[in-house]
Amino acid sequence: MIRTVLIDYDGTLHDSDSVLRDSLDGILGLRGDELYRIYLHEIHRGIVHKYYPERHDDLLFHCSLIYSYLRRPFEAPTATLFCRRFMEAEDRSWRDPIYFDDVLPALEMMKRGGLRLYLSTGRDAERKAEALERYAGKKLFEGVFSEPSIGHLKSKPEYYLAVLKSSGSKAEETVSIGDSPMTDIGPAKIIGIKTIWVNRRREPQPNQEELKPNYEVSGLLEAARLIQAINERLNIWPPENSF
Incomplete structure (x- = not known):
């Protein structure tokens, strides 16, 4: 049965992609969607996550890798513009967040089912949770986890081991939901946590077996229904001792 749900923020709850695409439009002579694709897939996930996880939040480093990818000489003023636009977009996401349409129905469905919801993200978890709960007009999360609070990068199993310990959850009764394999x-x-990949971008599954999810869905409401179906098959919905 599933009792605990760990939910990612950017790309899962919040439509960060559209905000960043618009902000990066025209930089390096590229459309915003093309530059953001290079940043996210080729650089952030393809290089930084794999080889430089400690520089996960170093925008200038990302920008230098973008120049290398494009085989262009590094230009400090343009790189600075990229970083400034990126940070301005992140700031706008706090002031005027864009949540996916299925977020509140999905979270409310899971809450009604007695599931314990935790926001699980890289950084700024408290700020992100506050923004979403303010938007919803109610408390949604039992707690929040971030890399600074946990002391481990989210790309490492140690992050999730610490989350289980802190939340008092068992791996076999926990599911991680997010957009990043x-x-x-x-x-x-x-470490034995069930996984649901929210593939809103309709990307192909990863080639590496260890990155393939237990389940793949196209949206968060589909994930909520999947969890309900899993627990109903065990004749446990809501989960026991959930209230």
Whole structure:
């Protein structure tokens, strides 16, 4: 049965992609969607997550890798513009967040089912949770976890081991939901947590077996229904002792 749900924020609850695409438009002579694709898939996930996880939040480093990817000489003013636009977009996401339409129905469905919801993200977890709960007008999360509070990168199994210990959860009764195979799926799956990949972008499944999710869905409401179906098959919905 599933009792505890760990939910990612950016790309899962919050539509960060659209905000960043618009902000990066025109930089390096590229469309915003193309530059963001290079940043996210080729650089952030393809290089930084794998080889430089400690520089996960170093925007200037990401920008230098983008120049290398494009085989262009590094230009400090343009790199600074990229970083400034990126940070301005993140700031706007706090002031005027864009949540996916299925977020509140999905979270409310899981709450009604007695599931314990935790926000599980890389950084700024408290701020992100506060923004979403303010938008919802109610408390949604039992707690929040971030890399600074946990002391481990989310791309590492140690992050999820610490989350289980802190929340008093068992791996076999926990599911991790998110949009990133590198941070939401692989490191959680390796320690026995069930995983649901919210593939809103309709990306192909990862080639590496360890990054493949237990389940794949196209949205958060589908994930909520899947959890309900799993527990109903065990004749446990809501989960026992959930109230």
